[in-house]
Amino acid sequence: MSVPPRVVNKRRATITALPLYHSGHLLKKRSKEKDFKKYYGELRGCSIFLYTDDTQDTYTEKLDLEMLKSMVLDSPYQRKTPTIFTLSLHTEEVQLKMDNPDTGEEWRGFILTVTKKEIPREVRLLPGQIMKLEEALDEEKKRNPPQTRPPLPPRPAFLTSASSSASPPSPKDANECSLSVMPPCFYTVTRQEAECMLDENPEYGSIILRPSTLTNNYAVTLRQVNPSGPVKKSYRVTATSSGFVIELDTAVSVPSLNDVLKYFLEKTEYRLQPYVRSQPYDIRIGENKPLTQLRSTDMYLHLHKAFKS
16 A cells, blocks of 8 residues: 655655755666666755655665765756756765756756755746745755854754753753763864864774754764775764654664764674773872972971981
């Protein structure tokens, strides 16, 4: 029995936790693949979620467009020619193909809008389609305003509401609360800074939790040592009204950020450890005062002991 489209859309919205801007059938091919494969794609936020068909509620693949370097149209727009454009992402190149050139032009318009944060002038779209691009652009700017560097993400709604209804905590209680919510491997750094930290000090650990460039989102950056050499990966963690969602092929929901860390530790069989900087140890209990700074009584005791010895 097929699942009603309304139920499927609701499940997808829950899993991705991102607004839907555009959707439709398309074909995809990676640079190492020979043939295009059919998918049903959804542009949610700044990512394209790919499904095997329009009835599947869990996505098969995801293309993160935040790190889009360029988007090249293989041939000029022609009404009777399929549209093929190449996306140069952070780690790979992906080709998307639409047999209907008008559909391809609409996909291109939405992708350029969410990645460049402006309406592209070079696309050939109708006024009604341009209005949809403007709506998507307004929503994307509200969801992810431009920032010079990622700030510390705000606390999730369920933590904020709980703390506001209770009496103001004491400094000690507030400190204990923050420690219980935020794992010790959390650092307010960018992805590049986190990767440098893991490369330069592997003895400190291999997992860093950090803010994402998206509002209300976090990210986990880890460093794994393989026979071919160290590999660094980053995973998005989205804050929801009931906890956090780790965005994997099959999304995982957990109640807290500490449970996010626990999930990665368990899945790697504790081969990876949280990145925690080592603290220096003291080598002196107290500083000895110079003889000239001793008080008269101390001077007497000092000389008395020296005479007896």
